[in-house]
Amino acid sequence: MHIAVAGNIGSGKTTLTGMLAKHYGWEALYESVDNNPYLASFYQDMQRWSFNIQIYFLNSRFRQVLDIRKRKKDVIQDRTIYEDAYIFAPNLHEMDLMATRDFENYTQLFELMTQFLQAPDLLIYLKADVATLVTQIHKRGRAYEDSIRLSYLENLNEKYEKWISNYKEGKLLIVDVNTIKFAEKPEDFGEIINKIDAELFGLFK
Numbered sequence: 001m002h003i004a005v006a007g008n009i010g011s012g013k014t015t016l017t018g019m020l021a022k023h024y025g026w027e028a029l030y031e032s033v034d035n036n037p038y039l040a041s042f043y044q045d046m047q048r049w050s051f052n053i054q055i056y057f058l059n060s061r062f063r064q065v066l067d068i069r070k071r072k073k074d075v076i077q078d079r080t081i082y083e084d085a086y087i088f089a090p091n092l093h094e095m096d097l098m099a100t101r102d103f104e105n106y107t108q109l110f111e112l113m114t115q116f117l118q119a120p121d122l123l124i125y126l127k128a129d130v131a132t133l134v135t136q137i138h139k140r141g142r143a144y145e146d147s148i149r150l151s152y153l154e155n156l157n158e159k160y161e162k163w164i165s166n167y168k169e170g171k172l173l174i175v176d177v178n179t180i181k182f183a184e185k186p187e188d189f190g191e192i193i194n195k196i197d198a199e200l201f202g203l204f205k
Contacts, residue, residue, distance in 0.1 A: 001074045001122070002075055002121050003077070004079075005020075005078055006079060006082075008133055010133040012126055013031070015183050020076055020196070038056050046092065047098075050097045050102070051105075082169075122172075123169075123172050125173070127161075127176045171199050
């Protein structure tokens with residue numbers, strides 16, 4: 001099976017991915033953050049580095065998808081390729097942080113890749129308001145994220161909600177992390193487990 005965790009910056013994707021991988025014995029594939037050569041530069045000058053970072057993520061995520069299909073194991077993925085194409089790249093373009101010619105180039109490349117894509121068996125979307133995102137971003141203390149603007153997070157949230165409301169590619173589970181504190185409360189994590197079991201296996205363990 002291929003399980004994917006989606007959500008805005010600071011929603012808790014990496015944390016939940018790790019917890020679920022440990023619980024189910026799934027193999028975890030994480031978003032490339034620490035080894036990303038563009039990330040710090042991007043947050044310092046989004047307009048200059050927007051196309052570079054989106055191409056980096058597109059390439060990284062596409063390789064992950066192909067790798068998942070080859071492994072034939074149960075895998076849980078931290079963030080999806082769809083988020084890059086339907087949320088982050090369009091948002092940068094709309095904010096005039098990515099030139100139209102670069103955005104069109106990026107979009108054409110993604111459309112070419114789609115013929116090789118297969119949607120996850122279950123998509124878990126972590127829904128969070130901006131206040132929750134900011135709190136969790138500050139808590140993890142990544143220096144390069146200090147310059148993230150509230151308007152940037154708000155625009156991303158709007159696009160996430162639109163994407164999820166129209167998501168028809170496979171099974172979908174929405175987790176409201178404003179109220180479900182899975183990293184802090186075992187009972188909340190247990191609630192997520194029950195919902196995943198119901199989606200994947202049609203029963204509560």
